[in-house]
Amino acid sequence: xxxxxxxxxxxxxxxxxxxxxxxxxxxxxxxxxxxxxxxxxxxxxxxxxxxxxxxxxxxxxxxxxxxxxxxxxxxxxx
Amino acid sequence: xxxxxxxxxxxxxxxxxxxxxxxxxxxxxxxxxxxxxxxxxxxxxxxxxxxxxxxxxxxxxxxxxxxxxxxxxxxxxxxxxxxxxxxxxxxxxxxxxxxxxxxxxxxxxxxxxxxxxxxxxxxxxxxxxxxxxxxxxxxxxxxxxxxxxxxxxxxxxxxxxxxxxxxxxxxxxxxxxxxxxxxxxxxxxxxxxxxxxxxxxxxxxxxxxxxxxxxxxxxxxxxxxxxxxxxxxxxxxxxxxxxxxxxxxxxxxxxxxxxxxxxxxxxxxxxxxxxxxxxxxxxxxxxxxxxxxxxxxxxxxxxxxxxxxxxxxxxxxxxxxxxxxxxxxxxxxxxxxxxxxxxxxxxxxxxxxxxxxxxxxxxxxxxxxx
Numbered sequence: 001x002x003x004x005x006x007x008x009x010x011x012x013x014x015x016x017x018x019x020x021x022x023x024x025x026x027x028x029x030x031x032x033x034x035x036x037x038x039x040x041x042x043x044x045x046x047x048x049x050x051x052x053x054x055x056x057x058x059x060x061x062x063x064x065x066x067x068x069x070x071x072x073x074x075x076x077x078x
Numbered sequence: 079x080x081x082x083x084x085x086x087x088x089x090x091x092x093x094x095x096x097x098x099x100x101x102x103x104x105x106x107x108x109x110x111x112x113x114x115x116x117x118x119x120x121x122x123x124x125x126x127x128x129x130x131x132x133x134x135x136x137x138x139x140x141x142x143x144x145x146x147x148x149x150x151x152x153x154x155x156x157x158x159x160x161x162x163x164x165x166x167x168x169x170x171x172x173x174x175x176x177x178x179x180x181x182x183x184x185x186x187x188x189x190x191x192x193x194x195x196x197x198x199x200x201x202x203x204x205x206x207x208x209x210x211x212x213x214x215x216x217x218x219x220x221x222x223x224x225x226x227x228x229x230x231x232x233x234x235x236x237x238x239x240x241x242x243x244x245x246x247x248x249x250x251x252x253x254x255x256x257x258x259x260x261x262x263x264x265x266x267x268x269x270x271x272x273x274x275x276x277x278x279x280x281x282x283x284x285x286x287x288x289x290x291x292x293x294x295x296x297x298x299x300x301x302x303x304x305x306x307x308x309x310x311x312x313x314x315x316x317x318x319x320x321x322x323x324x325x326x327x328x329x330x331x332x333x334x335x336x337x338x339x340x341x342x343x344x345x346x347x348x349x350x351x352x353x354x355x356x357x358x359x360x361x362x363x364x365x366x367x368x369x370x371x372x373x374x375x376x377x378x379x380x381x382x383x384x385x386x387x388x389x390x391x392x393x394x395x396x397x398x399x400x401x402x403x404x405x406x407x408x409x410x411x412x413x414x415x416x417x418x419x420x421x422x423x424x425x426x427x428x429x430x431x432x433x434x435x436x437x438x439x440x441x442x443x444x445x446x447x448x
Contacts, residue, residue: 032121032350035314039354048319051272051312 024056084209088260091422093147094248095139096128123349127244127374136167139247140223142429159217164194164204198406200378206264225379233305244374248382272409322358328413340398342366346380390425
């Protein structure tokens with residue numbers, strides 16, 4: 001989780017990722033940010049977030065993103 | 079796996095033209111706000127682009143480029159056996175624009191002419207098509223036209239696209255040779271599941287007379303059904319994952335590495351995407367010419383625009399090995415490799431000429447005696 005928070009802060013240092021829970025719903029992250037996050041997650045965690053996972057709910061908080069990574073990681077391992 | 083290897087065919091030369099009218103991205107600040115425009119410029123790298131006049135078309139630009147290229151190569155249009163226009167910006171709904179170019183350039187009636195309906199991948203898929211025609215037939219020389227005037231179908235207040243596109247027309251001369259070392263490789267892929275990611279939904283035969291009422295779309299941008307829609311995030315994710323995979327597969331198929339290429343003539347989608355692709359495929363970004371800053375995303379012409387920008391004024395005549403890559407609307411993507419002499423890469427021309435005879439504003443013009 002710490003690695004993810006570092007990654008997110010690297011992209012948007014101005015956002016409080018530890019506490020924000022409506023990153024998409026409140027328009028804190030825009031599509032450029034989401035794309036940057038997806039690309040970085042691929043580089044850092046080796047997880048490819050595909051189009052069908054682009055549900056705003058998956059990006060509203062750092063925890064939601066973390067859960068998505070865990071879910072996709074599990075799918076890869078299975 | 080759609081992989082092709084052609085021998086005895088070479089890329090003899092390339093040329094391109096852009097409209098004279100330059101639009102600075104900064105000029106959108108009053109419309110979209112300073113912060114939005116600054117972020118856009120930082121992310122995409124687009125600081126200005128060139129836009130056509132109302133009745134100026136991609137084929138007008140390609141025509142100028144072809145005139146320059148044929149003169150430079152000392153090739154008479156009577157030698158051309160194939161004229162292929164690969165674009166989403168035809169002059170008319172029908173007939174194909176290739177016929178207009180054939181007529182204007184004086185290409186003989188024995189030539190094969192048709193259009194390929196593609197956008198950002200039009201160069202790589204066009205090369206695969208033209209090389210296949212030449213490989214199987216008796217054609218010695220062929221012209222492949224690429225490019226778009228994508229800005230014409232963008233709603234002017236659509237912040238997702240209004241600042242992105244530039245307009246250009248480009249041409250490639252392919253030639254059959256007796257040298258088996260002359261080689262073109264092509265790897266082509268398609269993913270129809272993304273057909274709606276980039277689309278102009280109206281005006282085709284599914285909805286010929288679509289409403290032109292302006293609708294505020296869920297992404298916060300106004301558009302009509304006759305405008306371009308781009309689902310940016312979907313396109314980004316496809317590009318970031320599928321394009322690097324294609325490039326890696328191309329290296330494997332051709333048994334090459336990034337070090338084997340002098341230049342990566344890649345579609346100028348946007349700067350962020352190109353940097354990501356370079357990083358993920360270990361391509362030296364310095365060898366990837368960038369023209370986004372001055373010409374924007376020029377769709378299928380962008381690889382040639384970038385080659386012309388980097389080598390068009392090169393005074394040395396040296397052979398370079400180029401890998402080209404195109405990806406976008408369709409979804410369609412592909413990569414090619416070829417060699418070309420830098421002396422046969424012409425500089426970027428600026429042109430505002432319009433084919434006046436082709437502009438039909440009154441139906442009775444069609445019945446006038448010539």
